[in-house]
Amino acid sequence: MRTEFEESLHRAVDGRAGREDLLALAGARGDEVRALLGAALSVRLSGGRSVTFSRNVFVPLTNLCMNRCAYCGFRRDPGDPGAGYWEPGRAARVAAAGEAAGATEVLVSSGDRPEAVHGEAALWLRRHGYRSTVEYAADVEDRILRSTDRVLIHTNVGVLTRDEISLLRPLNASMGLMLESSSPRLSGPGMPHCCSPTKDPRVRLRMIEDAGSLGVPFTTGVLIGIGETWEERVDSLLAIADLHARYGHVQEVIIQPFSPEPGTPMWKSPPPDPVDVAKVVAVARLIFGPSMPLQAPPNIAGPSRPLLLSAGADDWGGISRLTPDYVNARHPWPSEEELSREADALGMRLRPRLPVYPRYLLGGWLPEGLRERALSMSDEEGYARA
Numbered sequence: 545m546r547t548e549f550e551e552s553l554h555r556a557v558d559g560r561a562g563r564e565d566l567l568a569l570a571g572a573r574g575d576e577v578r579a580l581l582g583a584a585l586s587v588r589l590s591g592g593r594s595v596t597f598s599r600n601v602f603v604p605l606t607n608l609c610m611n612r613c614a615y616c617g618f619r620r621d622p623g624d625p626g627a628g629y630w631e632p633g634r635a636a637r638v639a640a641a642g643e644a645a646g647a648t649e650v651l652v653s654s655g656d657r658p659e660a661v662h663g664e665a666a667l668w669l670r671r672h673g674y675r676s677t678v679e680y681a682a683d684v685e686d687r688i689l690r691s692t693d694r695v696l697i698h699t700n701v702g703v704l705t706r707d708e709i710s711l712l713r714p715l716n717a718s719m720g721l722m723l724e725s726s727s728p729r730l731s732g733p734g735m736p737h738c739c740s741p742t743k744d745p746r747v748r749l750r751m752i753e754d755a756g757s758l759g760v761p762f763t764t765g766v767l768i769g770i771g772e773t774w775e776e777r778v779d780s781l782l783a784i785a786d787l788h789a790r791y792g793h794v795q796e797v798i799i800q801p802f803s804p805e806p807g808t809p810m811w812k813s814p815p816p817d818p819v820d821v822a823k824v825v826a827v828a829r830l831i832f833g834p835s836m837p838l839q840a841p842p843n844i845a846g847p848s849r850p851l852l853l854s855a856g857a858d859d860w861g862g863i864s865r866l867t868p869d870y871v872n873a874r875h876p877w878p879s880e881e882e883l884s885r886e887a888d889a890l891g892m893r894l895r896p897r898l899p900v901y902p903r904y905l906l907g908g909w910l911p912e913g914l915r916e917r918a919l920s921m922s923d924e925e926g927y928a929r930a
């Protein structure tokens with residue numbers, strides 16, 4: 545006789561789990577957790593043994609932001625030490641240094657639309673000849689592409705309009721926006737997204753959908769441990785799966801554990817239990833099947849990296865020898881050598897990847913102007929081919 549839990553797990557492995565099955569799996573305890581992780585690992589291994597990562601440099605164009613996410617240690621107010629915009633030349637210099645050191649991804653990120661609430665941001669932009677942070681990002685990205693041969697850009701500067709996605713599209717191999725959560729409850733009074741209008745899940749889902757309808761290879765994901773329930777975790781993953789089913793553009797899903805940052809309202813909130821994060825990874829693996837890359841941040845995961853690989857994660861995202869993780873600055877990046885040894889110990893194999901995954905290299909997903917560059921970069925030893 546199989547238990548209800550085992551019935552749900554079997555349906556999930558066969559790719560026929562409904563929401564109720566997934567909720568039952570999310571409720572796994574004790575021996576059930578081992579069974580859940582084991583099943584997710586077997587699904588993941590049916591797709592291969594590679595563990596991927598991206599050699600990147602991080603370009604945070606500005607830490608000013610219209611939102612105030614309670615967990616964010618990156619954001620600054622005008623006048624705070626270190627607050628403001630990077631000068632235009634700095635990003636191109638970092639990109640060139642990255643290229644010289646073998647980086648293949650420039651991650652361009654920033655706070656969401658700071659000029660909407662901060663006169664200082666609007667003034668800086670106007671003085672430099674830009675009407676918006678997004679327009680500034682486009683100009684910086686154009687300079688980066690003109691001064692390099694072998695890097696590709698991935699932009700996540702928060703929520704964009706359709707026109708803004710179209711403006712950045714020719715400059716980007718892929719774009720990203722974390723859904724964080726599909727729960728509007730987290731935007732209520734006293735909740736982490738109370739004071740962040742563009743963390744409204746309807747707003748985020750709309751942008752992810754716009755990117756899909758414009759054919760942009762897209763990175764998104766969930767933030768775990770900011771007060772969401774298991775039901776909300778499952779629904780967030782299902783919302784991403786639904787958009788991917790309609791547009792096919794979700795190139796990877798990030799499972800990002802909350803990590804307390806000094807000086808933020810959530811500094812005293814505990815990070816999520818690593819086993820719970822592994823359970824989210826496993827449920828995501830069962831929802832998305834063997835071929836969707838599942839990314840976890842290797843610096844935040846630290847000692848639980850082997851646990852996450854054993855739960856079905858297969859990508860470590862961007863790591864860098866040159867630039868810190870500006871978002872979780874207390875967590876240094878591990879080295880390629882460390883990640884490689886850990887993968888070997890599990891019978892897996894660490895491999896570099898580009899900021900656009902192989903399945904999007906062909907078929908019209910890449911902008912014309914980047915196709916040759918991306919294909920030639922994917923010919924490099926060790927990189928997966930189209």
Ligand SMILES: O=c1nc2n(C[C@H](O)[C@H](O)[C@H](O)CO)c3cc(O)ccc3cc-2c(=O)[nH]1
Pocket residue numbers: 598600602649651698699700718719720721722763764796839860861862863869870871898899900
């Ligand atoms: O699309 C995103 N990529 C993010 N990335 C990029 C990601 O790790 C990879 O480099 C991309 O997946 C490239 O495909 C980050 C990289 C960091 O070093 C630190 C934080 C992030 C956060 C995000 C993110 O929120 N969204």
Ligand SMILES: C[C@H]1O[C@@H](n2cnc3c(N)ncnc32)[C@H](O)[C@@H]1O
Pocket residue numbers: 615616617722724766767800801802803804805871872
């Ligand atoms: C760039 C991405 O970083 C994530 N992010 C922001 N602050 C934190 C934190 N304290 N811990 C973990 N992830 C965080 C959010 O998911 C955001 O979208």
Ligand code: SF4
Pocket residue numbers: 609610611612613616617618619654655656702740
């Ligand atoms: S997480 Fe992004 S949107 Fe939220 S406050 Fe930080 S920079 Fe702004």
